Amino acid sequence: IAGITQAPTSQILAAGRRMTLRCTQDMRHNAMYWYRQDLGLGLRLIHYSNTAGTTGKGEVPDGYSVSRANTDDFPLTLASAVPSQTSVYFCASSEVPGNTIYFGEGSWLTVV
Amino acid sequence: AQSVTQLGSHVSVSEGALVLLRCNYSSSVPPYLFWYVQYPNQGLQLLLKYTSAATLVKGINGFEAEFKKSETSFHLTKPSAHMSDAAEYFCAVSDRSSNTGKLIFGQGTTLQVKP
Numbered sequence: 001i002a003g004i005t006q007a008p009t010s011q012i013l014a015a016g017r018r019m020t021l022r023c024t025q026d027m028r029h030n031a032m033y034w035y036r037q038d039l040g041l042g043l044r045l046i047h048y049s050n051t052a053g054t055t056g057k058g059e060v061p062d063g064y065s066v067s068r069a070n071t072d073d074f075p076l077t078l079a080s081a082v083p084s085q086t087s088v089y090f091c092a093s094s095e096v097p098g099n100t101i102y103f104g105e106g107s108w109l110t111v112v
Numbered sequence: 113a114q115s116v117t118q119l120g121s122h123v124s125v126s127e128g129a130l131v132l133l134r135c136n137y138s139s140s141v142p143p144y145l146f147w148y149v150q151y152p153n154q155g156l157q158l159l160l161k162y163t164s165a166a167t168l169v170k171g172i173n174g175f176e177a178e179f180k181k182s183e184t185s186f187h188l189t190k191p192s193a194h195m196s197d198a199a200e201y202f203c204a205v206s207d208r209s210s211n212t213g214k215l216i217f218g219q220g221t222t223l224q225v226k227p
Contacts, residue, residue, distance in 0.1 A: 042220050043156075097212060101215055106153075106154070
């Protein structure tokens with residue numbers, strides 16, 4: 001089934017370590033997004049990319065970086081993880097910015 | 113700037129009863145509005161969306177929502193709740209004031225369905 005694949009599904013990470021969450025979509029969507037979900041806060045945008053080669057900052061970008069070398073992949077990197085980055089991370093995509101956004105299954109990250 | 117408020121973080125209904133989940137939005141431009149559902153340990157699935165066509169929008173699983181500009185609301189309803197409807201529901205507005213295309217989410221409402 002076509003869609004968005006995230007890896008890893010879950011991870012426990014020591015504080016201070018570097019971590020990359022992978023995201024691949026096979027729908028040839030132009031726009032991709034990374035959200036984090038925290039209890040009581042809903043989903044908040046970390047970074048986005050409207051098209052390959054471009055990225056932008058969302059609401060909560062500090063401590064995270066992204067790259068968009070091609071249409072399909074949009075990895076999210078935590079350079080030096082901190083406990084406050086414990087969250088569920090969702091990668092998402094849309095055909096063009098403003099169209100319906102489709103979500104991956106999420107990556108559960110615990111920083112200890 | 114756009115924002116979304118979901119009234120009630122937790123709603124409990126009996127099986128067969130009406131489901132009403134409330135969402136109010138704020139937007140400086142005509143909004144695109146969405147409802148997503150999230151089942152435990154899963155990603156978000158689109159229920160329905162409003163993009164300035166018909167104000168009554170029908171979605172999957174018997175849900176519908178009505179866009180009311182005068183009330184700045186987009187409440188989600190279902191005439192008869194099923195046990196399988198138990199999940200978390202998110203209302204969202206598309207940020208059309210910028211070119212990000214991002215969604216701005218409400219805090220979510222957990223729907224409990226009692227037998």
